[in-house]
Amino acid sequence: MTNEVTPLQPEKTKGGPDGADTCWRVAIIASLTTFFTTVTIKNSGIIFIGLIERLSMNRGQAAWPISIQEGAILTAGLLVHFLQQKMPIDQIALLGTVLTWSGLVASAFTPSVTWMSVTYGIVHGCGTGMMLVTLAILVLEYFQQYRGAATGIRYAGETFTAILFPYVLLYLRRSFGFNGMLLLLGGIVMNSSALMLLLKMPHSSANKQDANRKPYPPWGGHIKDNSRYCKSKLPNVNGTMPINCEIEDRSELLVMVRKPIFYVIILSGVVGNYSENIFLTTIIDFATDSGVSLATATSIILYTSATDLLGRVALPLFADKTSVKSKSLVLCCHVLLGLFMMLLPHHATSFPLLLSISLCIAMFIACVITMKSLLIADYFGYKQISVMYGLSGLVALPLFIANPRILGKFMEIPERPGSSNVMSSEDSHSRTPIEAPTNAANTADNPSGLRATLHNPIFYVIVLSSATVHYSQVVFATTIVDYGKDKGAPLVRATSIIVYSSATDLIGRLVLPLLADRNFLRRSTLVMWCHLLLGLSMTLLPYVPSFAWLLLVSFCVTLFTSCLITMKVVLMADYLGLGQVPACYGAVGLVVLPLILTAPRLFITLMSSLRQPS
Numbered sequence: 001m002t003n004e005v006t007p008l009q010p011e012k013t014k015g016g017p018d019g020a021d022t023c024w025r026v027a028i029i030a031s032l033t034t035f036f037t038t039v040t041i042k043n044s045g046i047i048f049i050g051l052i053e054r055l056s057m058n059r060g061q062a063a064w065p066i067s068i069q070e071g072a073i074l075t076a077g078l079l080v081h082f083l084q085q086k087m088p089i090d091q092i093a094l095l096g097t098v099l100t101w102s103g104l105v106a107s108a109f110t111p112s113v114t115w116m117s118v119t120y121g122i123v124h125g126c127g128t129g130m131m132l133v134t135l136a137i138l139v140l141e142y143f144q145q146y147r148g149a150a151t152g153i154r155y156a157g158e159t160f161t162a163i164l165f166p167y168v169l170l171y172l173r174r175s176f177g178f179n180g181m182l183l184l185l186g187g188i189v190m191n192s193s194a195l196m197l198l199l200k201m202p203h204s205s206a207n208k209q210d211a212n213r214k215p216y217p218p219w220g221g222h223i224k225d226n227s228r229y230c231k232s233k234l235p236n237v238n239g240t241m242p243i244n245c246e247i248e249d250r251s252e253l254l255v256m257v258r259k260p261i262f263y264v265i266i267l268s269g270v271v272g273n274y275s276e277n278i279f280l281t282t283i284i285d286f287a288t289d290s291g292v293s294l295a296t297a298t299s300i301i302l303y304t305s306a307t308d309l310l311g312r313v314a315l316p317l318f319a320d321k322t323s324v325k326s327k328s329l330v331l332c333c334h335v336l337l338g339l340f341m342m343l344l345p346h347h348a349t350s351f352p353l354l355l356s357i358s359l360c361i362a363m364f365i366a367c368v369i370t371m372k373s374l375l376i377a378d379y380f381g382y383k384q385i386s387v388m389y390g391l392s393g394l395v396a397l398p399l400f401i402a403n404p405r406i407l408g409k410f411m412e413i414p415e416r417p418g419s420s421n422v423m424s425s426e427d428s429h430s431r432t433p434i435e436a437p438t439n440a441a442n443t444a445d446n447p448s449g450l451r452a453t454l455h456n457p458i459f460y461v462i463v464l465s466s467a468t469v470h471y472s473q474v475v476f477a478t479t480i481v482d483y484g485k486d487k488g489a490p491l492v493r494a495t496s497i498i499v500y501s502s503a504t505d506l507i508g509r510l511v512l513p514l515l516a517d518r519n520f521l522r523r524s525t526l527v528m529w530c531h532l533l534l535g536l537s538m539t540l541l542p543y544v545p546s547f548a549w550l551l552l553v554s555f556c557v558t559l560f561t562s563c564l565i566t567m568k569v570v571l572m573a574d575y576l577g578l579g580q581v582p583a584c585y586g587a588v589g590l591v592v593l594p595l596i597l598t599a600p601r602l603f604i605t606l607m608s609s610l611r612q613p614s
Contacts, residue, residue, distance in 0.1 A: 371513060
């Protein structure tokens with residue numbers, strides 16, 4: 001019996017007495033695992049400054065390991081998609097945790113930026129990306145109505161890294177040096193491997209005596225047995241299709257590719273992820289350039305954790321509980337994110353404004369990233385999340401490869417006349433001259449599921465949406481601290497933007513997806529509004545007049561970005577199926593890849609022009 005799916009009008013299944021949407025322990029464990037594996041994402045600004053000082057390089061060169069890391073994160077979905085045909089998803093996740101901490105440990109002994117790009121960028125980045133994809137699948141296996149809220153809880157672990165780790169990393173760096181900090185951080189991240197052992201897939205507990213069972217069982221609409229964690233099983237997707245039924249259509253991937261929403265989601269994901277990377281990587285450096293101390297600039301990461309949590313939990317929850325559609329929320333997040341991103345470099349004239357804008361940016365980015373998976377699940381099914389993530393990563397990859405050039409061009413210029421720098425000698429770092437431009441029924445182990453996903457137009461929308469939000473997140477996270485410094489804030493104050501915006505990031509990752517889960521709006525509508533508001537925020541960011549405005553816009557950017565990133569995996573699972581989540585992740589990475597490749601040159605060009613004295 002074939003399951004009829006209407007990709008553009010995803011139906012929300014109400015949680016009922018069958019026990020669906022009750023496995024909150026799974027979401028909490030996934031959040032703790034995310035907490036350890038995403039330390040470097042939220043604190044990339046500290047890593048960025050450490051690379052500049054340790055290897056005595058300019059900003060364009062120092063951006064290479066971070067840019068490659070983000071590209072590897074976004075394209076790892078494709079690797080997961082192919083591995084899951086041979087291995088259970090929980091084993092892939094465990095492998096990802098090993099790569100995550102082993103890459104950090106190896107980075108402590110690298111002698112050059114080339115080896116750092118390999119160990120930190122490729123090894124650590126691939127491990128982190130594999131974890132993000134596999135955890136998204138594991139969480140969505142247990143939830144239907146509250147997918148947005150559950151995904152936001154999972155992403156909330158990333159928010160708490162911005163609350164607890166910034167000053168920990170500063171202490172480790174001051175006490176043991178940059179190499180010692182990386183080594184000890186690798187040891188801390190090892191805890192993720194132990195936590196991952198608690199998240200065995202229900203498939204792995206199936207009857208091992210069945211000789212005819214494949215190494216990785218076919219994907220059904222949901223889990224076949226969740227009794228290990230929950231009291232009862234999840235209901236069927238539409239109440240009629242057997243859980244273990246497989247779709248006969250072997251061209252679903254191609255159908256997904258033909259849907260316009262596929263490209264929208266890909267672009268949204270690229271913007272969100274790149275914005276997060278840029279913001280987190282540069283916000284501390286930007287703040288120190290504005291005259292604040294390193295400790296004050298680092299506090300931005302801590303303060304933005306509040307808005308980050310709002311963007312990851314509150315905003316998705318708002319979409320779950322209200323009639324606001326997921327795509328509408330994402331649209332709003334994108335507009336506001338773009339607005340605050342444009343305000344950041346020009347109007348964050350004081351540390352309060354820089355912090356306010358950073359708080360908004362963190363909230364919108366968190367919401368955009370959170371909602372990305374939700375959009376994929378809504379339009380293509382949760383099994384297509386890996387495919388969408390992979391394609392979005394490929395689209396964004398050129399941006400991240402070019403990120404070092406972008407950072408070098410826009411950030412490597414002399415101090416602006418009249419700007420004060422109150423950094424202590426301990427926190428200050430050398431500057432180099434300007435560098436010359438140089439649906440839910442696809443089977444994961446069946447290639448036909450991938451082909452059918454490519455045929456689905458919504459696949460391209462999710463991939464483009466994801467690529468957009470990821471690229472936006474990268475750019476915002478990488479440059480927000482440095483931009484705050486350019487606006488006159490000390491490094492410590494500029495860094496506080498990351499901390500303050502964690503509140504809106506939390507809203508975007510938890511509250512907004514929950515609103516969609518509670519049927520206040522469709523998930524696709526939530527994502528649409530997050531994208532719109534993210535774009536608006538990013539547009540306003542370069543024109544903020546003071547630090548307070550900079551902080552406010554940063555709040556919005558973080559809010560919508562976190563919501564989009566959170567909803568991304570949910571939409572992948574809803575519309576493409578969990579089996580296609582790794583492939584979707586890989587697709588997102590492929591889309592972002594060109595952006596990553598050009599990011600270094602863009603950084604050099606854009607940030608140098610922004611810093612030219614009038």
